[in-house]
Amino acid sequence: MATSNLHKWASLPDPSSADLARATEGDAQAFKLIVERYQGMVYSVAYNVLGNRTDAEDAAQEAFLRCYRKLPQFRSEATFSTWLFRLALTASVDYKRREKRHPEPVETPELVAEEAPELGEGVDAATIVAALHDLPEDYRVPTVLRDVYGLPYQEIAEATGRPLGTVKVMVHRGRASLRLKLRAEGAGPEQGLAGARPRSDA
Amino acid sequence: MDCSYFRERINLYVDGELGYLEVAELQQHLSFCPDCAAELAQVGEVRGALAAWGRLELAPPPAFAERVMAVAELEPLPGSPRPFGRAVSDTLEYLDEKLGSIPLPGGRHLPVKNVIGWGLATAAVVIGFERRHGRRSRELTPL
Incomplete structure (x- = not known):
């Protein structure tokens, strides 16, 4: 069962209630602190949903503007980071529905952490980025929302405006396509996905 | 053996969307079908890699915060x-x-x-x- 990455981002420290109150009153410095603290999270979400840096920057900016406008509506029942995470997801999916994608050559984005991440045997960041980049648009967004961020199918259907059954099929096909791509890119026959036996039937 | 019936259920299984009897049926099949067991393992690895990727923080473009602030300052309070x-x-x-x-x-x-x-x-x-x-x-x- 997927553990939602919401939990990971929710562990970011929230701004103090005094800082939030100042930002809500229009204090630019207080809002800048919020932008600086959460820009990595918001940009990461936008990049993973949209798959290129130009669109991700536009959508991340839109997410922060929505945050600014909706600050008075924030209620402390949810953590601030969870609230902003969902705003970033919504802004990115809306951007995807509204704007035509800017084609860009695939390029692995820089990570905040300096050490190479552990993603699985024979799988590195460049492999994942390339595999996601090559997925058809219709498969990529639901697959990212489901398996990168662990959203429930119903929520994905509502966010993308597609029927629930269609979303499930798209995620299943996205996984199948990723599985083949990652297996093709695998490091060696004895490692992880590359070592799996090929299917004997279709 | 025609495994297509079970292959279709592997995604539903990892999503926790199968009923008790369907899970038991699939698990029994997996116990003697290495191809389907391998496919289940691969789907699990893909999902694991994607979830691990989602926990990473990407570096935003240089001066991103400044550009956001420049636009936010044009907004009404x-x-x-x-x-x-x-x-x-x-x-x-x-x-x-x-x-x-x-x-x-x-x-x-x-x-x-x-x-x-x-x-x-x-x-x-x-x-x-x-x-x-x-x-x-x-x-x-x-x-």
């Missing part, structure tokens, strides 16, 4: 009365979020808010026509 155009676009955005859309053939979607908008516009035209036509009819009707 949070919670202040919005200009009419912004109020309309926010309302439409809210309706879009809440009402969703109707799927059409070819993967296209018709926003429900548009259907409601067209319905209201048609109703307004019909009522206007009826009032005008009705008044003229009354004027022309001999007493």
Whole structure:
């Protein structure tokens, strides 16, 4: 069962209630602190949903503007980071529905952490980025929302405006396509996905 | 062996969407079918790699925060009365979020808010026509 990455981002420290109150009153410095603290999270979400840096920057900016406008509506029942995470997801999916994608050559984005991440045997960041980049648009967004961020199918259907059954099929096909791509890119026959036996039937 | 029946269920299994009996049936098949067991392992590895990727923080472009602030400073203060155009676009955005859309053939979607908008516009035209036509009819009707 997927553990939602919401939990990971929710562990970011929230701004103090005094800082939030100042930002809500229009204090630019207080809002800048919020932008600086959460820009990595918001940009990461936008990049993973949209798959290129130009669109991700536009959508991340839109997410922060929505945050600014909706600050008075924030209620402390949810953590601030969870609230902003969902705003970033919504802004990115809306951007995807509204704007035509800017084609860009695939390029692995820089990570905040300096050490190479552990993603699985024979799988590195460049492999994942390339595999996601090559997925058809219709498969990529639901697959990212489901398996990168662990959203429930119903929520994905509502966010993308597609029927629930269609979303499930798209995620299943996205996984199948990723599985083949990652297996093709695998490091060696004895490692992880590359070592799996090929299917004997279709 | 034709495993297609079980292959279709592997995704449902990892999503926790199979019933108790279906899980037992699949697990029994997996216990003696190495190909399906391998496929289940691969799907698990893909999902694990994607989830691990989602926990990483990507570095935003240089001076991103400054660009956001430059645009945010042009915005009205949070919670202040919005200009009419912004109020309309926010309302439409809210309706879009809440009402969703109707799927059409070819993967296209018709926003429900548009259907409601067209319905209201048609109703307004019909009522206007009826009032005008009705008044003229009354004027022309001999007493």
